[in-house]
Amino acid sequence: MIPFERSVRFEEVDAAGIVFFAHFLGYAHEAMEHFFGGLDGGYCRLIVERKIGLPAVKVEMSFVSPVRYGERLRIETTTTRLGTRSATLRYRMVRAASGELCADVEHTVVTTDLACMRSCAMPDDVRAVFAAHLAAP
Amino acid sequence: MIPFERSVRFEEVDAAGIVFFAHFLGYAHEAMEHFFGGLDGGYCRLIVERKIGLPAVKVEMSFVSPVRYGERLRIETTTTRLGTRSATLRYRMVRAASGELCADVEHTVVTTDLACMRSCAMPDDVRAVFAAHLAAP
Amino acid sequence: MIPFERSVRFEEVDAAGIVFFAHFLGYAHEAMEHFFGGLDGGYCRLIVERKIGLPAVKVEMSFVSPVRYGERLRIETTTTRLGTRSATLRYRMVRAASGELCADVEHTVVTTDLACMRSCAMPDDVRAVFAAHLAAP
Amino acid sequence: MIPFERSVRFEEVDAAGIVFFAHFLGYAHEAMEHFFGGLDGGYCRLIVERKIGLPAVKVEMSFVSPVRYGERLRIETTTTRLGTRSATLRYRMVRAASGELCADVEHTVVTTDLACMRSCAMPDDVRAVFAAHLAAP
Numbered sequence: 001m002i003p004f005e006r007s008v009r010f011e012e013v014d015a016a017g018i019v020f021f022a023h024f025l026g027y028a029h030e031a032m033e034h035f036f037g038g039l040d041g042g043y044c045r046l047i048v049e050r051k052i053g054l055p056a057v058k059v060e061m062s063f064v065s066p067v068r069y070g071e072r073l074r075i076e077t078t079t080t081r082l083g084t085r086s087a088t089l090r091y092r093m094v095r096a097a098s099g100e101l102c103a104d105v106e107h108t109v110v111t112t113d114l115a116c117m118r119s120c121a122m123p124d125d126v127r128a129v130f131a132a133h134l135a136a137p
Numbered sequence: 138m139i140p141f142e143r144s145v146r147f148e149e150v151d152a153a154g155i156v157f158f159a160h161f162l163g164y165a166h167e168a169m170e171h172f173f174g175g176l177d178g179g180y181c182r183l184i185v186e187r188k189i190g191l192p193a194v195k196v197e198m199s200f201v202s203p204v205r206y207g208e209r210l211r212i213e214t215t216t217t218r219l220g221t222r223s224a225t226l227r228y229r230m231v232r233a234a235s236g237e238l239c240a241d242v243e244h245t246v247v248t249t250d251l252a253c254m255r256s257c258a259m260p261d262d263v264r265a266v267f268a269a270h271l272a273a274p
Numbered sequence: 275m276i277p278f279e280r281s282v283r284f285e286e287v288d289a290a291g292i293v294f295f296a297h298f299l300g301y302a303h304e305a306m307e308h309f310f311g312g313l314d315g316g317y318c319r320l321i322v323e324r325k326i327g328l329p330a331v332k333v334e335m336s337f338v339s340p341v342r343y344g345e346r347l348r349i350e351t352t353t354t355r356l357g358t359r360s361a362t363l364r365y366r367m368v369r370a371a372s373g374e375l376c377a378d379v380e381h382t383v384v385t386t387d388l389a390c391m392r393s394c395a396m397p398d399d400v401r402a403v404f405a406a407h408l409a410a411p
Numbered sequence: 412m413i414p415f416e417r418s419v420r421f422e423e424v425d426a427a428g429i430v431f432f433a434h435f436l437g438y439a440h441e442a443m444e445h446f447f448g449g450l451d452g453g454y455c456r457l458i459v460e461r462k463i464g465l466p467a468v469k470v471e472m473s474f475v476s477p478v479r480y481g482e483r484l485r486i487e488t489t490t491t492r493l494g495t496r497s498a499t500l501r502y503r504m505v506r507a508a509s510g511e512l513c514a515d516v517e518h519t520v521v522t523t524d525l526a527c528m529r530s531c532a533m534p535d536d537v538r539a540v541f542a543a544h545l546a547a548p
Contacts, residue, residue, distance in 0.1 A: 011288045015285075016184055047152050048480060063196075166281065207316070327422065328473070329432070391429075
């Protein structure tokens with residue numbers, strides 16, 4: 001599990017006064033980039049230089065408790081499934097202060113050659129990160 | 138089914154050159170607001186004056202085909218489940234030109250009193266919209 | 275002058291309950307894309323196929339009246355200066371209902387070869403759009 | 412001067428491959444929240460509990476060098492004018508690695524009672540932060 005902390009920003013709430021639901025996917029992506037921070041050049045170099053990406057093929061989200069401006073989330077990222085070319089990440093988003101669960105996101109990605117937008121073999125260093133944080137079933 | 142069309146904007150793609158996955162939830166929300174466009178004062182008055190919202194409790198998304206800047210999506214919204222206080226909306230997002238499926242989103246919402254953020258009875262006019270577009274199982 | 279109308283979306287307000295100031299630049303960009311809608315393939319083809327863009331070099335914004343969720347803006351776009359490689363667009367953003375001014379944006383852009391990110395000659399069709407909507411001084 | 416560092420995120424670039432210009436205003440706002448981080452409860456409590464905000468009345472931006480995914484910006488925030496109810500902040504946004512200027516933003520705000528959206532007296536603690544970082548003319 002790799003933890004990542006993030007405060008809710010001023011412009012991330014909506015007209016109902018709570019974090020707009022789409023932003024939780026932005027938070028998940030930030031946590032994923034942090035998860036891959038140990039790659040040489042990080043997630044950025046994977047995308048920009050190596051031209052390999054991890055587009056989503058499936059997402060499942062549960063929203064448990066609304067989150068407001070100024071609250072701080074801790075996002076705990078684990079791998080819940082590791083396949084040949086695909087993997088599933090899980091992000092438990094809890095209030096940093098209390099540990100209370102706010103949102104739970106599962107995110108299945110496929111290793112993709114960005115030049116042709118087709119699936120490709122998963123690089124060893126990417127696989128090693130997924131494998132190192134594989135949650136026990 | 139209520140259709141809604143929407144072009145992908147210049148700033149909605151990401152560093153991989155395709156629509157950032159979180160934006161599909163923004164598109165779903167736009168389609169939901171359009172879905173409720175027939176309410177007196179629309180979704181906006183429901184939120185701002187009647188202080189009733191439809192926060193998400195669950196989302197499931199499948200991504201079938203990447204979408205790029207300038208493409209036009211048609212979002213077909215139906216109700217797939219109508220409960221006492223909750224309902225599930227489904228958004229089939231297809232290329233407007235070809236009808237090819239790009240993304241499929243299921244979105245479960247709960248009628249919520251925004252003053253106290255607790256579930257509340259579903260207003261009759263909101264129920265009527267959900268009911269009118271209930272898909273056959 | 276080319277007019278463009280746009281309602282404020284649910285997620286565009288901030289924790290102070292008004293449209294987050296950065297979104298007015300997003301609205302300006304939408305109005306600019308609409309302004310160039312008459313190009314063959316529109317602004318999108320200019321960017322994606324012709325690889326020519328109009329990045330900003332300068333922006334000046336005045337905020338006159340706060341705008342809330344559900345309000346509808348009319349954005350009136352004119353050219354206020356047309357140079358060799360650069361031009362300045364002005365966006366008057368008024369309440370569609372009342373004509374009351376909400377925000378006024380001036381946006382100077384430079385014709386840019388996106389492959390090398392250097393200024394380039396302004397294509398004739400782009401110049402023609404700017405010229406057709408040049409405001410009297 | 413108060414410095415703030417911030418990496419460009421995956422979804423902040425546009426179809427031209429550079430940071431979408433509106434996001435620089437989001438970065439400015441983040442830097443402003445950081446600037447007021449020493450207030451009791453920070454900028455968040457000012458907004459949410461004290462119901463006082465600092466909406467923009469004027470913005471001037473110069474864009475000097477395009478910024479790409481993965482680059483890290485250092486934002487240097489100073490006060491350039493301090494009035495009775497208003498003040499102007501300046502954000503110099505430079506590449507953290509090289510110090511090269513990318514964007515320069517001036518942002519004039521007015522102390523505002525969010526309940527009625529009218530200007531109000533500037534609280535002493537807010538004034539003290541502006542005053543402590545007033546740049547020499």
